[in-house]
Amino acid sequence: xxxxxxxxxxxxxxxxxxxxxxxxxxxxxxxxxxxxxxxxxxxxxxxxxxxxxxxxxxxxxxxxxxxxxxxxxxxxxxxxxxxxxxxxxxxxxxxxxxxxxxxxxxxxxxxxxxxxxxxxxxxxxxxxxxxxxxxxxxxxxxxxxxxxxxxxxxxxxxxxxxxxxxxxxxxxxxxxxxxxxxxxxxxxxxxxxxxxxxxxxxxxxxxxxxxxxxxxxxxxxxxxxxxxxxxxxxxxxxx
Amino acid sequence: xxxxxxxxxxxxxxxxxxxxxxxxxxxxxxxxxxxxxxxxxxxxxxxxxxxxxxxxxxxxxxxxxxxxxxxxxxxxxxxxxxxxxxxxxxxxxxxxxxxxxxxxxxxx
Numbered sequence: 348x349x350x351x352x353x354x355x356x357x358x359x360x361x362x363x364x365x366x367x368x369x370x371x372x373x374x375x376x377x378x379x380x381x382x383x384x385x386x387x388x389x390x391x392x393x394x395x396x397x398x399x400x401x402x403x404x405x406x407x408x409x410x411x412x413x414x415x416x417x418x419x420x421x422x423x424x425x426x427x428x429x430x431x432x433x434x435x436x437x438x439x440x441x442x443x444x445x446x447x448x449x450x451x452x453x454x455x456x457x458x459x460x461x462x463x464x465x466x467x468x469x470x471x472x473x474x475x476x477x478x479x480x481x482x483x484x485x486x487x488x489x490x491x492x493x494x495x496x497x498x499x500x501x502x503x504x505x506x507x508x509x510x511x512x513x514x515x516x517x518x519x520x521x522x523x524x525x526x527x528x529x530x531x532x533x534x535x536x537x538x539x540x541x542x543x544x545x546x547x548x549x550x551x552x553x554x555x556x557x558x559x560x561x562x563x564x565x566x567x568x569x570x571x572x573x574x575x576x577x578x579x580x581x582x583x584x585x586x
Numbered sequence: 587x588x589x590x591x592x593x594x595x596x597x598x599x600x601x602x603x604x605x606x607x608x609x610x611x612x613x614x615x616x617x618x619x620x621x622x623x624x625x626x627x628x629x630x631x632x633x634x635x636x637x638x639x640x641x642x643x644x645x646x647x648x649x650x651x652x653x654x655x656x657x658x659x660x661x662x663x664x665x666x667x668x669x670x671x672x673x674x675x676x677x678x679x680x681x682x683x684x685x686x687x688x689x690x691x692x693x694x
């Protein structure tokens with residue numbers, strides 16, 4: 348490996364390292380919740396390795412537990428992951444020229460943390476070529492993604508040992524609220540979330556968890572419309 | 587109990603679907619720009635879907651057969667307030683869980 352490429356890799360690993368403390372408890376929680384839902388250790392691990400997306404995994408698992416039909420569980424979890432397509436679009440500007448197999452690997456490891464580190468580093472280091480940018484990306488992945496698998500495994504092992512009076516049914520709501528709250532940075536985001544909550548409660552009577560789809564779509568349209576109004580008034584600030 | 591066939595169907599298809607979303611632009615579309623109206627809606631997917639999943643779970647917890655529970659409501663409010671004010675995900679989970687256990691303890 349070329350020297351600057353190697354240093355870009357290690358810089359990525361250093362920048363990704365603090366996320367171990369975010370990813371580990373979250374992965375462990377997924378393992379625990381999976382065990383509570385009746386998944387064995389292998390199924391929990393397979394979930395984390397194949398899907399490698401926390402919020403989407405929790406969504407799918409929750410809906411499966413609620414006896415939702417397969418397509419509703421899938422559609423909801425994929426909707427949660429739609430932001431990955433935006434990450435993919437943003438990184439294409441920097442990594443689009445990498446060999447096909449590398450782009451495949453990058454896509455697999457494209458998660459919130461690797462994306463956030465990489466776009467910020469590419470902004471700071473405008474002189475980087477493709478080799479450095481690719482090395483940096485794989486650097487950020489190195490501490491984060493293996494931890495996701497390992498801690499899922501730990502949680503799945505520990506899970507069945509936790510007695511039911513710990514109210515673990517509420518782990519998913521608390522985690523999702525904690526993930527969503529920091530995203531409510533603009534009036535458009537806040538309105539989208541509010542409409543989504545009201546619609547989800549109002550349409551909870553719909554069969555097949557379709558209330559979720561109605562609420563999700565209504566929230567997205569609300570957010571987009573408020574953003575348009577704010578832009579027209581000139582008061583829109585990028586989050 | 588989750589049906590095993592359904593579980594594996596969801597794991598495999600969700601894996602393929604998530605990879606497809608991640609690979610879409612990087613692998614296949616290249617540097618072409620997405621239409622602005624689509625980007626504008628995609629920006630709100632997370633804040634629209636996650637609250638819609640959570641709201642019924644908070645209002646009518648399945649563990650209590652849909653009975654509204656003050657401890658769970660308080661925990662949800664604390665998590666939201668801390669997350670909004672500090673943007674610290676782990677801190678808000680810890681304080682939210684603390685509120686839940688305090689509430690459950692006080693309720694006996």
